Amino acid sequence: MLIGKVVGNVWATRKDESLNGLKFLIIQQIDYYLDKEFPTFVAIDTIGAGIGETVLVSKGSSARKIIGKSDVPIDASVIGIIDTIEVEKAFKER
Amino acid sequence: MLIGKVVGNVWATRKDESLNGLKFLIIQQIDYYLDKEFPTFVAIDTIGAGIGETVLVSKGSSARKIIGKSDVPIDASVIGIIDTIEVEKAFKER
Amino acid sequence: MLIGKVVGNVWATRKDESLNGLKFLIIQQIDYYLDKEFPTFVAIDTIGAGIGETVLVSKGSSARKIIGKSDVPIDASVIGIIDTIEVEKAFKER
Amino acid sequence: MLIGKVVGNVWATRKDESLNGLKFLIIQQIDYYLDKEFPTFVAIDTIGAGIGETVLVSKGSSARKIIGKSDVPIDASVIGIIDTIEVEKAFKER
Amino acid sequence: MLIGKVVGNVWATRKDESLNGLKFLIIQQIDYYLDKEFPTFVAIDTIGAGIGETVLVSKGSSARKIIGKSDVPIDASVIGIIDTIEVEKAFKER
Structure with missing residues (x-):
């Protein structure tokens, strides 16, 4: 999965009905x-x-599992809103 | 999914029949x-x-869901024509 | 999908039987x-x-749909031989 | 698969229930x-x-096989903790 | 698929049982x-x-087809050992 920041929105009226x-x-x-x-x-x-x-974002076929509809043409889904991130900076200086 | 601009067309007479x-x-x-x-x-x-x-384009196995035929050898599909995009430029200067 | 040029061949005697x-x-x-x-x-x-x-090449799980055998370990297939490509150069100078 | 080092943790209270x-x-x-x-x-x-x-990490749909629940929206899983890595440096100077 | 050279081995005692x-x-x-x-x-x-x-290596979900066990968490498999590679250098100077 990837960590990301939400930076905008997209709207599309003409789209696949399942969306x-x-x-x-x-x-x-x-x-x-x-x-x-x-x-x-x-x-x-x-x-x-x-x-x-x-x-937290999941990509590929796994993204379709978020909404239980495995026949929707999406390849990326938000799967969680992150509260805390803990990263060990010590490993940066290998 | 990706945001893209349509810049051309491709034609192929000799191709898999399902296409x-x-x-x-x-x-x-x-x-x-x-x-x-x-x-x-x-x-x-x-x-x-x-x-x-x-x-708006979906890639990978999800692309095959657009046309309901999961046995067609395609890995990218247009899933929508975008009307509006709203992006918060403020986040650029973190 | 990707557009590509055929530049060579590969042979492998010792390989998975399904190939x-x-x-x-x-x-x-x-x-x-x-x-x-x-x-x-x-x-x-x-x-x-x-x-x-x-x-024209399809990659990932979609590549397995070309030959109808979804249990063959391939991740890229030629799905068509391109006749014509039309690209709008005007969009290059945005 | 990829070889990686664990450098941190992530917590998300608001997430898909299956997670x-x-x-x-x-x-x-x-x-x-x-x-x-x-x-x-x-x-x-x-x-x-x-x-x-x-x-050792597996990515994509294979990541969902680790826990036997193919309907969980994850796209990367740890599949093993590495004991030994043996790499032939000789091949670096081709 | 990708062409690759085998440069090493990895061992992991603590791993998913299916491996x-x-x-x-x-x-x-x-x-x-x-x-x-x-x-x-x-x-x-x-x-x-x-x-x-x-x-010759296959990646993604196709990698799981090599061993007939589609529920094993692997995303890359060797599918053949290459005998001969023939590449047309002429195309390099387009």
Whole structure:
């Protein structure tokens, strides 16, 4: 899974019917180890995440398991809203 | 999912039979956060997207769910034509 | 899917039995938008592509749908031999 | 699969119910051949790995096989805690 | 699929039970076209490949098809040991 920050929203009226009612968030992957800027991507959200929140995202076929509908054409889902992240900086200086 | 712009079309007469009648679009991923140029890829379109339109694309096994035929050898599909994108630029200056 | 050029062949006598009789092509991804050199990869071909031809390739689990045998360990397949590619250069100067 | 080092933990109270009780580790991919720093990612752990341990990680749909529940939205799992790694440095000077 | 060279071995006593008895090889992707050094990864081997051999590797869910056990958490498998590679250098100077 990836850690990301919710940075925006996307709306599409003309879309596959199975996507109706789903919320699409723009997310940027963030890394607490590597000082690097990652591309953004779009994920659906059924947990209730909002702009600025740090989320846990699952990609690929696993993303379809979040809503129990394995026949919906989505490849990224928010699976949790992160409370705490603990990272051991000591390992950076191997 | 990815946000992309439709930049072209591809035609292939000699192809797997299950692909007959499908429309193949060349799409370039675009990112409203990162000023970076991404490679293009090919996706099928059943929503009706045209050249120059901004689309939402699903990749991998999820792409096969768009047309309900899970036994078609495609790995990218247009799942929506985007109306509005809202991105919070404030997060760029972390 | 990806657009690629067939640049070679691979032979392996000692291999998984389910692969017997399959043709393995070395393919380099090409991009009509981005002047970048991509790595090569190997895909099976059941359409009849030859060296130098431009092909459409599907990757991941979708690649197994080309030959109807979903229990063959392949992750890339040629799904078509491309006749025509039309790309709108105008979008390059955004 | 990837070789990685466990560098942290993540907690998320608000998450998909099927994830309750699972442990989420932050892992950085390491490479004994290439002196390169890789991004981190999050994987579930059911084997008992701790901070600083070197682990074997499976990604994608295969990650869901670790816990026998193919309907859980995870895309990375620790599948083993590594005892020994043997790498032939001779091949570096091809 | 990818072409790779076997450069090492990995052992993990504490691992998912379904992995018992499987052999884990460290493999570096090689490219006969692009003079680039790729990261290594780990794949299972049921074909009998040894250190220094050039192999064909399948990744993702397809990797689980090699051993007929679709419920084993692996995402890369050696599917063949390569005898011959034929690459048309002429295409390099497009």
